[in-house]
Amino acid sequence: MMNAVPISWFLTLSAILFALGVAGFLFRRNIITVFMSIELMLNAVNLSFVTFSYQHKEVSGHLFTFFVMVVAAAEAAVGLAIILTVFKGRSTLNIDDVNSMKN
Amino acid sequence: MDVILFLIFALIAVACAINVVVQTHPISSALSLVGVMGSLAILYLLLGAEFIAAAQVIVYAGAIMVLFVFVIMLLNAGAETRKGRSYLIPGAPLLIVFLGLVAYYVQRMFPSSTMVRFGGFTGGGPKDIGHALFTTYLLPFEVTSILILVAIIGAIVLARKEIE
Numbered sequence: 323m324m325n326a327v328p329i330s331w332f333l334t335l336s337a338i339l340f341a342l343g344v345a346g347f348l349f350r351r352n353i354i355t356v357f358m359s360i361e362l363m364l365n366a367v368n369l370s371f372v373t374f375s376y377q378h379k380e381v382s383g384h385l386f387t388f389f390v391m392v393v394a395a396a397e398a399a400v401g402l403a404i405i406l407t408v409f410k411g412r413s414t415l416n417i418d419d420v421n422s423m424k425n
Numbered sequence: 426m427d428v429i430l431f432l433i434f435a436l437i438a439v440a441c442a443i444n445v446v447v448q449t450h451p452i453s454s455a456l457s458l459v460g461v462m463g464s465l466a467i468l469y470l471l472l473g474a475e476f477i478a479a480a481q482v483i484v485y486a487g488a489i490m491v492l493f494v495f496v497i498m499l500l501n502a503g504a505e506t507r508k509g510r511s512y513l514i515p516g517a518p519l520l521i522v523f524l525g526l527v528a529y530y531v532q533r534m535f536p537s538s539t540m541v542r543f544g545g546f547t548g549g550g551p552k553d554i555g556h557a558l559f560t561t562y563l564l565p566f567e568v569t570s571i572l573i574l575v576a577i578i579g580a581i582v583l584a585r586k587e588i589e
Binding site for chain 1: 426439443445451455461465468472473474476477485489492493496497502505516520524527528532534535539540542545546554557558561565572573575576579581583584
């Protein structure tokens, strides 16, 4: 018993990390921290993929994790470039101040 | 032994994730996120995903987080100013209830028949990943290379200086 972990613990950990990522995404006002919360959610989903890969003794989950990492890298590059552009134009990182599409 | 390893690194991951959300300064959040990623890499090793664990440390903690830290330094981002914490009153109980429901259903759907042991799955090495990547998943692999190219061009176009 003591040398094996139930698979549900991994999935629960994944859910906890995902929920914390959602909380950060919704409640934080700094655009960079919001972006980091998205990365946290992607990491939580990766943990689920690898866990299910273990359960089914299949390598496909690892490949999906790999593709998620690629997408996260691309997203970080483009997103941070957008943050730089917004900061150049408005000199603020607060997402409440970037509301010209609101009205 | 596996349980102790899991508990240690799961606790580190959750503590760092909470720190990501509650810290006001972005650089503290970024370093906590590196902690989450490092402890997740250990959990990947426990699940037999050696290649993914290495890629997690190299790509996520190494490349993506360095990019984040660069941007934080470049923009000289300061601490976030808080306007009250009224969201915590409905938010925190909702989060706990949601997590309790998820944990309950996960425990019910996955009874303890499947246990994770270190070494229980050995198909996650670079050889197996590479074989699957260049046979079954060849088309997605090529498409991601185009995605990376588009992202590089997009980042350059967005971040360059306007030529007068």
